[in-house]
Amino acid sequence: xxxxxxxNPTEIVFGRGSIAELATLIPRNKKILMLYGSGSIKRNxxxxxxxxxxxxxxxxxxxxxxxxxxxETCMKAVELARKEKVxxxxxxxxxxxxxxxxxxxxxxxxAGDPWDILARKATVNEALPLGCVLTLPATGSESxxxxxxxxxxxxxxxxxxxxxxxxxxxxxDPAVTVTLDARQTANGIVDAYAHVxxxxxxxxxxxxxxxxxAEAILLTLIEEGPKVLAKPDDYDVRANIMWCAxxxxxxxxxxxxxxxxxxxxIGHELTALYGLDHAQTLAVVFPxxxxxxxxxxxxxxxxxxxxxxxxxxxxPDSLIDQAIDRTExxxxxxxxxxxxxxxxxxxxxxxxxxxxxxxxSLPLGERGDVDESVVRDILNLCAx
Amino acid sequence: xxxxxxxNPTEIVFGRGSIAELATLIPRNKKILMLYGSGSIKRNxxxxxxxxxxxxxxxxxxxxxxxxxxxETCMKAVELARKEKVxxxxxxxxxxxxxxxxxxxxxxxxAGDPWDILARKATVNEALPLGCVLTLPATGSESxxxxxxxxxxxxxxxxxxxxxxxxxxxxxDPAVTVTLDARQTANGIVDAYAHVxxxxxxxxxxxxxxxxxAEAILLTLIEEGPKVLAKPDDYDVRANIMWCAxxxxxxxxxxxxxxxxxxxxIGHELTALYGLDHAQTLAVVFPxxxxxxxxxxxxxxxxxxxxxxxxxxxxPDSLIDQAIDRTExxxxxxxxxxxxxxxxxxxxxxxxxxxxxxxxSLPLGERGDVDESVVRDILNLCAx
Numbered sequence: 110x111x112x113x114x115x116x117n118p119t120e121i122v123f124g125r126g127s128i129a130e131l132a133t134l135i136p137r138n139k140k141i142l143m144l145y146g147s148g149s150i151k152r153n154x155x156x157x158x159x160x161x162x163x164x165x166x167x168x169x170x171x172x173x174x175x176x177x178x179x180x181e182t183c184m185k186a187v188e189l190a191r192k193e194k195v196x197x198x199x200x201x202x203x204x205x206x207x208x209x210x211x212x213x214x215x216x217x218x219x220a221g222d223p224w225d226i227l228a229r230k231a232t233v234n235e236a237l238p239l240g241c242v243l244t245l246p247a248t249g250s251e252s253x254x255x256x257x258x259x260x261x262x263x264x265x266x267x268x269x270x271x272x273x274x275x276x277x278x279x280x281x282d283p284a285v286t287v288t289l290d291a292r293q294t295a296n297g298i299v300d301a302y303a304h305v306x307x308x309x310x311x312x313x314x315x316x317x318x319x320x321x322x323a324e325a326i327l328l329t330l331i332e333e334g335p336k337v338l339a340k341p342d343d344y345d346v347r348a349n350i351m352w353c354a355x356x357x358x359x360x361x362x363x364x365x366x367x368x369x370x371x372x373x374x375i376g377h378e379l380t381a382l383y384g385l386d387h388a389q390t391l392a393v394v395f396p397x398x399x400x401x402x403x404x405x406x407x408x409x410x411x412x413x414x415x416x417x418x419x420x421x422x423x424x425p426d427s428l429i430d431q432a433i434d435r436t437e438x439x440x441x442x443x444x445x446x447x448x449x450x451x452x453x454x455x456x457x458x459x460x461x462x463x464x465x466x467x468x469x470s471l472p473l474g475e476r477g478d479v480d481e482s483v484v485r486d487i488l489n490l491c492a493x
Numbered sequence: 494x495x496x497x498x499x500x501n502p503t504e505i506v507f508g509r510g511s512i513a514e515l516a517t518l519i520p521r522n523k524k525i526l527m528l529y530g531s532g533s534i535k536r537n538x539x540x541x542x543x544x545x546x547x548x549x550x551x552x553x554x555x556x557x558x559x560x561x562x563x564x565e566t567c568m569k570a571v572e573l574a575r576k577e578k579v580x581x582x583x584x585x586x587x588x589x590x591x592x593x594x595x596x597x598x599x600x601x602x603x604a605g606d607p608w609d610i611l612a613r614k615a616t617v618n619e620a621l622p623l624g625c626v627l628t629l630p631a632t633g634s635e636s637x638x639x640x641x642x643x644x645x646x647x648x649x650x651x652x653x654x655x656x657x658x659x660x661x662x663x664x665x666d667p668a669v670t671v672t673l674d675a676r677q678t679a680n681g682i683v684d685a686y687a688h689v690x691x692x693x694x695x696x697x698x699x700x701x702x703x704x705x706x707a708e709a710i711l712l713t714l715i716e717e718g719p720k721v722l723a724k725p726d727d728y729d730v731r732a733n734i735m736w737c738a739x740x741x742x743x744x745x746x747x748x749x750x751x752x753x754x755x756x757x758x759i760g761h762e763l764t765a766l767y768g769l770d771h772a773q774t775l776a777v778v779f780p781x782x783x784x785x786x787x788x789x790x791x792x793x794x795x796x797x798x799x800x801x802x803x804x805x806x807x808x809p810d811s812l813i814d815q816a817i818d819r820t821e822x823x824x825x826x827x828x829x830x831x832x833x834x835x836x837x838x839x840x841x842x843x844x845x846x847x848x849x850x851x852x853x854s855l856p857l858g859e860r861g862d863v864d865e866s867v868v869r870d871i872l873n874l875c876a877x
Contacts, residue, residue, distance in 0.1 A: 110732045112508025117501065123749065124496025175693065315729040317716060318737055321709030329702045345699040348494045352749070353702055361745070365736070 110316045110365040113309045117360050119252045123352065125344065126243055127282045128155065131162035131199075134278045137242065139197040141168035142190050144210045146202040148172060153288045155244055164447075169193055177380055177387070178209030180224055180260040187216045187223065190237070198239040200276075203250075203293075204248025204300075207241050211256035211274040214239045227258055227267035228468075230317070236273035238443035242280045245289060246351035247297035247388070248354060249358025260380060266381040267468065281355070283348035287341060294337055295443035296388035301354040302330050303372060304392040310399065311367040311475035313408045320412065323362045326353050327417045334443055367475040367484040372398045374470050375484060378461045383454050390441040392447045397490035403485060405476060435438050450493050454486075458488045494700045494749040501744050503636045504662040507736065509728065511666045512539065512626055515546035515583075518662045519624065521715045523581040525552035528594050530586040532556060537672045539628055545583055553577055558586070561764055561771070562593030564608055564644040569606065571600045574621070578724040582623040584660075587677075588632030588684075591625050595640035596656040611642055611651035612852075620657035626664045629673060630735035631681035631772070633688060633742025635663035643765060650765040651852065665739070667732035671725060678734075679827035680772035685715050685738040686823075687756060687775040687862050694783065695859035697792045704796065707746045710737050711801045718827055735808055751859040753790075756782045758854050761866060762845045776824035776831045783817045785867060789860060817864050834877050835876035842872045 113344070122130050143159065148486065150156040171186045189195070199252065200210035212457050214237040216223035225231040243251045250256070254275045259266040289297070309323035330353050336346045375398075376390030385393075403410060407429070414420040414432035422428055462481035465471050466469060473479035506514050519525065527543065535538040555570045573579070574597065584594035598621040599608035609615035627635045634640070638659045643650040668760070673681070693707035699726050720730045759782075760774030769777075787794060791813070796806040798816035806812055821831050830836060846865035849855050857863035 110508070110729060110736070112511065114504065114506050116504035120498065120500035121748075122498050124494070127496065315704060315733070316736075317733055318709055318713045318740060321712060322706060323738075325702055325705030325709055327704060345494060348749075349699070351700055352494070352700075356702065356706075364505075365732075 111314055111367070113365045115360055117252060117275065120261050121252065121281060121355065122278060123281045125282060125284050128158040128285070129162055131159060131242065131280060134280070135163065135166055135199065136197055137166060138248040140193065140195050141166055141197045141199055142171055142186070142193070143199045143201060144171050144172050144174055144186060144206055144213070145169055146172070146176075146206045151203055152242060153244075153285060155201060155242065155285050159242060162291075166386050168193065168199075174206045174209040176205045177257075177259045177266065178205045178212070179260055180212075181262070183209050183216065183258065184223070186213045190217045191239050196209075196237060196399050198237050200239060200241040201244070203243065203245030204250040207243070207250045207276070208248070208258060210239055210241070211250070212258045212269075213237075215269070215271060224260065227269050228265070230269070233269070233271040233273055236271065239274065240278040240280075241276045244285050245293060245297060246281075246286060246298040249301070249354055250358040251276055251281065252355050255358070257377065265468065266377040268377070269381040279355075281351055282350060283344055283351045286347045286351060287344070291338065291341070291444060292386075294341065295445050296386055297354060298330055298334050298337075298350060298443055299388040299392050299440055299445050301350075301357040302327060303388075303395055304357040305362065307370050307373060308363045308366060308368050310406050310409050310413060311369050312478055313404065314366055316366050319362055319364060319366050324416050326357050326362070329353050331417070331439060334439070338387050338443065369473070371402070371473040371476040371479050371487070374465060374473055375461060375487060378464055382457065382460065383452070385452060389445060389452065392445040393449055393452075393491045394487065396433055396437040396447060397487045399436070400490050401487045402474065402479070403429055403433075405474065405478070446471035448493055449491050455492075458492075459485070461488060470478050495636065495698055495751070497749045499744055499748050501636060501659065503660050505636065505665060505739065506662060507665045508732075508764040509668050511664050512542040512669070513546055515543060515626065515664060516548075517604075518664070519547065519550055519583065520581055521550060521873060523551075524577065525550055525581045525583055526555055526560055526570070526577070526579040527552055527583045527585060528570060528590055528597070530556070530558050530590045532857070534585055534628060537628070537669060538694050539626065539669050539847065541587060543626060549619055550675040552583075553579065554808040558590045558593040560589045561641075561643045561650065562589045564595070564596075564642055565646070565811075567593050567642065568607070570597045574601045580621060582621050584623060584625040585628070587629030588634040590641040591627070591634045591660070592632070592642060594625070595634070595652075596642045597621075597656050599653070599655060608644065611653050612649070614653070616753055617657055620655065622661050622851035624664075625659065625660045628669050628849070629677060630665075630670060630680060630738035631684040633685070633738055635665065636739050636743040639742070641761065648759040648765055649852065652761070663739075665735055667728055667735045670731045670735060670856055671728070675722065675725070675828060676770075678725065679829050681738060681773040682714055682718050682721075682734060682827055683776050683824055683829050685734075685741040686711060687743040687772075688747065688780055690779060691754050691757060692747045692750065692752050694790050694793050694797060695753050696789065697796075698750055699831050700750050702739060703746055703748060703750050708800050710746070713737050715801070715823060718823070722827065733800045753857070753859040755863050755871070756787070758849060758857055759845060759867050759871060762848055765835070766841065766844065769836060775831055775834065776829040776870065777875045780817055780831060781871045783820070784874050786872045787813055787817075787857065789858065789862070832877055833875050839876075842876075843869070845872060
């Protein structure tokens with residue numbers, strides 16, 4: 110096991126009816142800016158529940174944070190927060206609203222151009238405190254310090270991390286997720302699954318507990334995925350998926366093990382250039398990454414084949430082939446296509462290795478050997 | 494899944510050489526009281542490492558906190574801390590030193606008789622902040638708000654919980670655990686294993702992730718137990734056991750599931766009356782508890798048999814029998830005896846149900862149906 114540090118201060122408030130608890134979680138002496146997305150919370154009842162819980166507090170609203178939250182939109186919220194001297198942010202929505210809120214939290218007290226936090230890895234020395242009501246399980250953003258933001262002007266999608274933007278609290282009521290449509294639901298499962306794979310499928314460092322904790326999430330998602338498609342309004346299934354998504358990226362399974370975020374980084378470029386959903390990019394890139402990097406990941410791929418897919422047999426290569434095929438088929442079974450051609454994408458892929466190089470992401474991989482040429486190979490395997 | 498709240502603010506600093514990081518973890522502007530046990534830290538090099546890291550801070554020492562830390566000893570530390578206006582506690586030792594330190598942290602600012610915190614569940618409104626260097630993996634106390642303290646005068650062993658006594662940081666260097674003897678090592682494994690069982694073997698609430706997270710710890714302990722006996726100085730094995738023990742009682746696997754602390758509560762009485770090691774009591778009581786409560790726990794016992802012990806077969810009763818036998822044999826294989834007679838204990842057991850009733854512990858069990866008569870049955874099954 111490698112040395113590590115781990116802490117996660119977010120208070121999770123999980124279960125049916127938990128939005129009502131906002132009333133005791135929200136600081137009463139602060140000026141609150143509540144942020145949300147396209148307005149779906151006004152159709153599914155969440156907005157009303159939040160309004161009820163906020164009664165008696167001093168708050169403003171800012172709607173319209175889009176999927177893959179845009180820098181340009183976030184800057185409008187920053188302006189409002191500064192003008193109104195807001196000192197607490199409440200995100201109500203999915204991972205995109207929350208990522209936008211984290212960026213706004215860091216940007217409000219930031220002295221220079223906030224985009225430097227993403228593009229130049231400028232240090233976040235201060236951030237507004239924030240909490241969230243999560244309505245879509247997928248990103249794990251409700252219990253971590255990551256945020257991914259896109260910028261129209263430069264056509265970029267970049268990430269930052271700061272311990273200062275962990276939500277103080279995260280309210281997770283699985284009942285509000287039963288209104289998600291099949292695409293949102295499937296995307297959430299693929300996203301959580303991919304988060305686990307990025308932390309699990311590297312090389313072995315003798316960390317059997319972390320391996321099994323990762324497998325626990327994968328096995329549960331494989332089990333619950335078909336159930337939620339068959340019975341979208343089953344509370345228990347929704348609860349299990351929601352708790353899997355949080356555990357997939359709250360830092361625990363990353364303790365003491367190497368990580369490889371190659372698939373995510375290539376995926377971000379596909380979203381920036383072609384507008385694919387984040388999870389669609391992961392469903393396309395992950396099988397290709399595993400096929401290209403199977404030698405690096407051989408031992409863990411075999412463990413994955415045996416323990417997660419229950420595969421048996423004596424040929425390691427065949428086990429690995431089957432495990433990757435099963436992974437791809439799992440994504441497809443959820444209705445998420447796994448090849449670029451299926452999304453109508455054929456041209457311009459050669460820009461991606463170049464862009465990753467220019468934004469300082471290369472080399473990638475748990476061994477630092479994923480360079481432009483390897484990214485090109487992976488993209489070729491994504492094509493058809 | 495049941496509704497739940499979860500947060501755990503402790504910062505874990507894990508790995509070889511991590512004690513040196515104390516220098517950056519310890520608040521420099523506070524007066525520190527460093528607490529330790531019998532002095533083994535002076536023989537295994539930990540004391541010197543801590544002294545080095547504390548250089549330049551204003552600190553005092555208090556040694557002599559015993560296994561099953563005594564109220565009487567802790568009160569001496571409280572007196573010292575009050576007199577010297579200490580405002581940060583550093584525990585250096587195992588779970589007992591740490592539990593004592595937590596009690597001291599709560600007792601220093603407490604207005605009345607601190608024993609009321611344990612005996613009368615008096616609310617802890619304030620506590621000194623504390624951190625720890627852990628030298629013996631077992632109790633999980635390094636990352637939770639529990640503390641168990643014994644009192645000579647009344648021959649009691651009682652527990653309290655407060656969110657205010659979570660360690661601010663926990664330094665875990667597995668290298669310092671290689672000097673533990675076979676008894677301490679085995680006790681630690683049994684303790685961690687029992688913590689998981691208390692949270693896992695109840696009734697099913699459709700929480701498959703939590704089940705698998707619990708099984709992850711059990712499977713790893715079963716795997717690493719024999720290895721550590723065979724190679725006590727293997728760093729990786731020690732690291733895996735240490736991380737299992739933390740994960741066994743940091744609150745995560747308890748999220749959204751029922752719990753049953755029957756075995757621990759009976760075990761505390763056995764320690765108070767007969768002086769058995771905590772883990773010895775668990776190794777004796779757990780198999781008996783499972784045999785007596787097998788009907789309550791039937792579904793989960795079957796899952797445990799199949800997933801943890803890889804048992805197959807069509808007879809549920811036989812699978813459960815085998816799973817309980819395997820559990821008991823696992824404890825024995827570590828060198829921990831599992832019957833009271835083996836510890837020379839024959840008389841006076843009838844006091845235990847009475848004492849549990851008098852200290853307000855009954856009824857126990859995930860269904861609240863473990864009364865005096867059931868405790869008596871369990872004790873009978875512990876005997877020979």
